[in-house]
Amino acid sequence: MKSKKAFTLIELLVVIAIIGILATISVLALSNARAKSRDAKRVGDMKQVQTALELFFNDKNRYPTAEEWATGQIYSTTTESTSTYMQIIPAAVGPADGTCTNNQNTISYTPTEAGASYAISFCLGGNTGTLNSGPKCLTPGGIIDVNCSGIESCNPVCQIGYNCEDSSCVYDQPQADIRASLNPIVASSDLSKMFAVNSADGYFYSSGDSGETWARGVAIPAGLSSLKLAASSDLNNLALASRNNNIYTSVDSGVT
Known part of the structure; x- marks a missing residue:
């Protein structure tokens, strides 16, 4: 009688171990895929909310109040009709991922600057696109x-003309006075760099942050008035002309 070959105990243990390892890898891969999917939805939800809020702003010239947000919809009521820009404001996707706590894994809306801006906090469990993980x-x-809480919340949210001080947006009067007197203004093709004449104090001014802040440069030459400005697309080369037919040029963005 012939004996049949069978698996030894060691062989069975090896097979079981391999199956266990493969199962663990599959579970981890599935878990990571689900976490990435949740983060992608979080970002997608925020982009939809941003679009709805901009539609609201275009209609009302302000963003919703906290009470309006609390209704669960983003809508605008006029005397003629009701426009609903988002039927249901999305809730935070759960569970929390990565280092996000349950408190951080919420969608919290805070209107700022009397409805002129807002801050909405949420949290990502992992790197998503160009965004890092975290609040x-x-x-x-x-x-x-960044995290919306604390002083970081108002700094990126403050409009042009306001500074973040003690977690509040404070009106920057000196910069506002400068902007009110700038005429004419020329800008680079991407609007990141600007150059202008301040008719009030008689100086040239430049900005490297799309007009948010202005730095005083050289004085306007005596007798040069009613300026007309022309500039290259990168704003490196400038030409200034006045009614008395004087033309001034600069090849260093108005420094000299």
Whole structure:
């Protein structure tokens, strides 16, 4: 009688171990895929909310109050009709991922500057696109890679002309006075660099942050008035002309 070959105990243990390892890898891969999917939905939800809030702003010239947000919809009521820009404001996607706590894994809306801006906090469990993991802040300018809480909340949210001081947006009167007297103004093709004449104090001014802040440069030459400005697309080369037919040029963005 012939004996049949069978698996030894060691062989069975090896097979079981391999199956266990493969199962663990599969579970981890599935868990990571689900976490990435949740983060992608969080970012997608925020972009939809941002679009709805901008539609609201275009209609009402302000963003919703906290009470309006609490209704669970983003809508605008006029004397003629009711416009609903988001039927249901999305809730935070659960469970919390990565280092996000349950408190951080919420969608919290805070209107700022008397309805002129807002901050919405949420949290990402892992790196998503160009965003790092951790608490994030949605503002009218997009998603910012910082926590909305504390002083960080108002700094990226404050409008042009305001500074963040003690967690509040404070009006910057000196910069406002400068901007009110700038005429004419020329800008680079991407609007990041600007150059202008201040008719009030008689100086040239430049800005490297799209007109948010201005720095005083050289004085306007005596007798040069009613300026007309022309500039290259990168704003490196400038030409200034006046009614008395004097033309001044600069090849260093108005420094000289």
